[in-house]
Amino acid sequence: MNKEINISDIYNFQEVESEIQSKSSFFANIDSKYEKFYILSMFPYPSGKIHMGHLRNYTIGDVIARYKRATGYNVLHPIGWDSFGLPAENAAIQNSINPKDWTYSNIATMKKQLKRLGLSYNWDREIITCDPSYYIHEQKFFLQMYEKGIAYRKEKEVNWDPVDKTVLANEQVVNGRGWRSNALIEKKTLKQWFLKITDYAEELLSELENLHEWDERVISMQKKWLGCSEGVTIEFDCTTINYKLNVFTTRPETIFGASFCAVSIDHPILKYSTISNIGLEDFISEIKNDLSSDDSTTYKIEKESTKKGLNIGIKAKHPFIDNIELPIYVVNFVVSNYGSGAIFGCPAHDKRDFEFAEKYNLPIINVIKEITKKREEKVVNTKEASGTMYNSGFLNGLDILSARKLVINRIENLQIGKYQKNYKIHDWGISRQRYWGCPIPIIYCDTCGIIPVPYNDLPVILPDNIDFSIDINPLANNQDWINITCPTCKNKARRETDTFDTFFESSWYFVAFCNMNRDKLELNKEECDYFLPVDCYIGGIEHAVMHLLYARFFIKVLNELGYLNIREPFKHLITQGMVCHKTYKDKNNNWIYPEEAQLLLASGEFVNIGRSEKMSKSKKNLIDPQYIFDKYGADTARLFMLSDNPTEIDIEWSDNKLETVWKFINRIYRLVFIYKEQQQNNSNSRNNEDVNRKHDDIDEINKFKKIVYKFNLEIKNYKFNKALSFVHEMTNLFYSTNGKKIICLCFDSFLKIIEPFIPHLAVHMYNITHPDFDSNNLNLYNIPWPYINSDILESNKIKIAIQINGKLAKVIEVSNDIIDSELEGLAINELKNRLKPSIPQIKKIIIVPKKLVNIVYEKI
Numbered sequence: 106m107n108k109e110i111n112i113s114d115i116y117n118f119q120e121v122e123s124e125i126q127s128k129s130s131f132f133a134n135i136d137s138k139y140e141k142f143y144i145l146s147m148f149p150y151p152s153g154k155i156h157m158g159h160l161r162n163y164t165i166g167d168v169i170a171r172y173k174r175a176t177g178y179n180v181l182h183p184i185g186w187d188s189f190g191l192p193a194e195n196a197a198i199q200n201s202i203n204p205k206d207w208t209y210s211n212i213a214t215m216k217k218q219l220k221r222l223g224l225s226y227n228w229d230r231e232i233i234t235c236d237p238s239y240y241i242h243e244q245k246f247f248l249q250m251y252e253k254g255i256a257y258r259k260e261k262e263v264n265w266d267p268v269d270k271t272v273l274a275n276e277q278v279v280n281g282r283g284w285r286s287n288a289l290i291e292k293k294t295l296k297q298w299f300l301k302i303t304d305y306a307e308e309l310l311s312e313l314e315n316l317h318e319w320d321e322r323v324i325s326m327q328k329k330w331l332g333c334s335e336g337v338t339i340e341f342d343c344t345t346i347n348y349k350l351n352v353f354t355t356r357p358e359t360i361f362g363a364s365f366c367a368v369s370i371d372h373p374i375l376k377y378s379t380i381s382n383i384g385l386e387d388f389i390s391e392i393k394n395d396l397s398s399d400d401s402t403t404y405k406i407e408k409e410s411t412k413k414g415l416n417i418g419i420k421a422k423h424p425f426i427d428n429i430e431l432p433i434y435v436v437n438f439v440v441s442n443y444g445s446g447a448i449f450g451c452p453a454h455d456k457r458d459f460e461f462a463e464k465y466n467l468p469i470i471n472v473i474k475e476i477t478k479k480r481e482e483k484v485v486n487t488k489e490a491s492g493t494m495y496n497s498g499f500l501n502g503l504d505i506l507s508a509r510k511l512v513i514n515r516i517e518n519l520q521i522g523k524y525q526k527n528y529k530i531h532d533w534g535i536s537r538q539r540y541w542g543c544p545i546p547i548i549y550c551d552t553c554g555i556i557p558v559p560y561n562d563l564p565v566i567l568p569d570n571i572d573f574s575i576d577i578n579p580l581a582n583n584q585d586w587i588n589i590t591c592p593t594c595k596n597k598a599r600r601e602t603d604t605f606d607t608f609f610e611s612s613w614y615f616v617a618f619c620n621m622n623r624d625k626l627e628l629n630k631e632e633c634d635y636f637l638p639v640d641c642y643i644g645g646i647e648h649a650v651m652h653l654l655y656a657r658f659f660i661k662v663l664n665e666l667g668y669l670n671i672r673e674p675f676k677h678l679i680t681q682g683m684v685c686h687k688t689y690k691d692k693n694n695n696w697i698y699p700e701e702a703q704l705l706l707a708s709g710e711f712v713n714i715g716r717s718e719k720m721s722k723s724k725k726n727l728i729d730p731q732y733i734f735d736k737y738g739a740d741t742a743r744l745f746m747l748s749d750n751p752t753e754i755d756i757e758w759s760d761n762k763l764e765t766v767w768k769f770i771n772r773i774y775r776l777v778f779i780y781k782e783q784q785q786n787n788s789n790s791r792n793n794e795d796v797n798r799k800h801d802d803i804d805e806i807n808k809f810k811k812i813v814y815k816f817n818l819e820i821k822n823y824k825f826n827k828a829l830s831f832v833h834e835m836t837n838l839f840y841s842t843n844g845k846k847i848i849c850l851c852f853d854s855f856l857k858i859i860e861p862f863i864p865h866l867a868v869h870m871y872n873i874t875h876p877d878f879d880s881n882n883l884n885l886y887n888i889p890w891p892y893i894n895s896d897i898l899e900s901n902k903i904k905i906a907i908q909i910n911g912k913l914a915k916v917i918e919v920s921n922d923i924i925d926s927e928l929e930g931l932a933i934n935e936l937k938n939r940l941k942p943s944i945p946q947i948k949k950i951i952i953v954p955k956k957l958v959n960i961v962y963e964k965i
């Protein structure tokens with residue numbers, strides 16, 4: 106098939122991109138001949154339009170998907186919509202639209218934008234979580250969890266968001282405020298549904314050790330959130346009453362330094378308090394007051410709030426020293442839902458206890474000779490440090506860890522306590538008093554109690570006819586929907602009106618993608634077994650605890666319910682950096698958009714140009730990605746997102762950079778002219794090839810191969826910015842005098858290499874240079890990936906200096922051909938070894954070729 110292609114001087118991205126997009130679709134089906142690869146970017150909330158963060162996230166995912174496809178994998182690359190949640194409901198209230206209509210119309214807009222980007226999604230697997238064919242499954246999971254005791258209902262004091270009028274999980278309360286509304290959170294007692302994530306705390310913690318391909322920051326945040334402490338309970342006999350006060354401590358070796366005991370404001374011992382009831386009540390309400398205006402959801406008051414206490418008139422006998430009696434206080438820094446809600450205080454070795462003891466004139470007894478004590482430190486936190494015990498009876502002379510072991514032993518032998526592991530994580534409260542969510546499939550009957558909706562009656566569909574004019578959850582107000590006959594006794598009964606926390610949907614959506622038979626109640630086990638786990642998952646670090654922890658928990662449960670063979674959902678986790686932009690304020694100190702700032706500046710008005718921050722609606726430092734697609738096209742947008750920085754590091758938006766990328770795209774595009782010219786020359790000279798020319802060619806071909814070899818190493822590790830620097834080198838080679846001769850021999854490989862990054866241009870250039878290319882089937886599947894053997898490298902060695910924050914750390918000897926990411930890897934290892942066990946936040950890595958690598962970091 107011969108065709109005439111119009112080759113313009115400037116790449117006509119509009120025409121080319123839309124043609125190629127209309128002719129490409131991507132499917133994934135079980136095929137045991139191929140190894141599968143499941144690549145997933147965290148699915149979007151359909152807020153209205155694609156923002157820069159999406160663009161970066163999906164570009165990274167798509168490059169990986171295309172690269173894996175090009176290297177022979179059967180790639181699953183799905184997309185869907187996390188479409189339940191509050192914004193739809195708020196929009197409904199403000200603009201009187203139905204949340205469903207709002208959501209679906211946003212989905213339509215955003216889908217168009219995603220298609221415009223040329224993302225190689227398996228659109229046939231698209232899911233929308235607010236669709237009953239999706240949530241029917243999670244209603245079933247919930248009922249099965251209920252049968253197994255993993256889901257339970259309990260009256261509990263919960264975090265109440267007075268603005269969004271709903272309960273929030275602890276994870277959704279940040280510094281005492283609602284994560285969405287920013288309202289001060291109140292405490293309320295409500296009957297709520299919970300999932301027993303605490304039963305899985307131990308596995309959630311221990312399995313972190315095996316997630317070698319996860320961002321270490323996420324691992325450390327999850328560890329912190331799970332909050333495992335090993336310690337011991339100790340019973341203190343009380344003096345005046347027959348009561349054993351049970352305390353929890355992680356530092357039992359400091360017991361000889363104990364000078365008081367303290368309990369939380371709702372501890373049962375307070376019943377026996379000998380002080381006046383009024384005094385006690387006043388104190389407790391004072392503390393409660395402080396708490397509600399404070400961060401009441403963290404487990405301990407770690408903030409620098411003043412320590413307050415009240416002596417309750419009862420004393421506790423020291424378990425190891427005769428005749429020593431410790432006063433018991435009710436205090437504001439011991440919480441009821443951790444350990445046993447009671448402690449012994451050791452002021453010499455705990456900061457909070459120290460402050461308390463100073464205020465209330467309690468003895469401060471030092472029991473550890475600290476080797477590394479700094480002179481100015483009053484309190485020595487010796488948990489990890491070294492030291493020797495003194496003032497400590499049978500523990501004298503021992504180091505801290507041996508003392509800890511010995512005292513635990515003694516406590517257990519005397520049967521006054523037990524070794525105990527505590528986790529800080531609480532069960533996951535999943536009830537939300539909101540309309541736009543998945544209905545909890547439960548019925549309440551006055552006679553029969555809690556009755557699960559029978560499986561045959563699933564899904565419980567969210568009703569459409571709702572009234573938003575009343576200021577409560579409109580479901581609770583919808584009598585038609587609420588009233589139902591009890592499936593057991595056939596009397597009148599009522600439906601549960603709470604809906605699931607929307608994290609319920611996102612905890613398993615990646616499983617739903619492996620399920621093409623949408624309308625059935627059964628998941629497709631064969632597809633789940635073939636495609637899961639997700640091989641590479643990409644999203645922002647802000648999901649480190651909630652989503653990523655809930656999803657891990659959910660998969661363990663689905664495994665136990667027999668749906669899945671896996672117990673961990675995500676093999677490799679990439680946490681991409683943010684897209685940042687300068688911020689602007691006008692003379693009245695209001696945030697303004699970049700365009701407004703330009704206009705003001707042009708007319709000589711005052712604009713306060715602030716530092717670059719994550720693009721956000723509130724600070725108005727946004728650029729609409731649509732602007733890039735319209736002006737430069739999808740390939741430029743993609744390349745911009747990948748060029749500058751590694752995926753984990755923030756990128757800075759700039760028009761100039763975008764312009765540079767656009768120029769580079771055109772420089773690549775114009776290689777077709779060189780190609781055509783050389784093709785012509787070659788066919789003219791075919792009959793009189795001379796030997797010298799051949800040698801020249803081999804030299805140049807080897808140059809090309811060497812670049813490809815290095816490129817391959819980078820792309821294999823998803824170091825896209827580095828890989829792209831080799832695409833620059835290849836392009837330069839083709840423009841150089843001798844390179845021009847070999848362009849025809851290397852061009853197909855070159856196009857194959859650039860396809861994952863700039864798929865439209867790659868296919869278009871192939872189309873131009875191959876007159877017999879089937880223009881109905883525009884892909885490069887027939888070109889093999891250019892794998893190059895390492896013999897191509899030189900064996901010469903060079904010396905490279907590793908610097909850390911600009912200071913020389915080490916000199917190493919490496920191959921002359923070492924690639925940047927290998928060098929970075931060596932520098933990062935060096936840094937981590939030095940900082941162990943803390944984890945560095947790497948700010949940047951600077952490489953001076955053949956000389957040095959400088960790694961700049963901050964401790965986190």
Ligand code: ANZ
Nearest residue numbers: 334353354355356359438439440443444446451454455
């Ligand atoms: C005596 C002691 C001596 C303690 C010492 C610390 C240092 P982590 O490690 O975070 O688990 N604690 C126990 N239960 C508490 C509660 N309900 N509210 C507030 N604080 C509580 O913290 C464990 C330590 O926190 C325990 O060890 C206890 O104080 C305190 F030099 O016991 B320790």
Ligand code: ZN
Nearest residue numbers: 550553591594
């Ligand atoms: Zn009944």
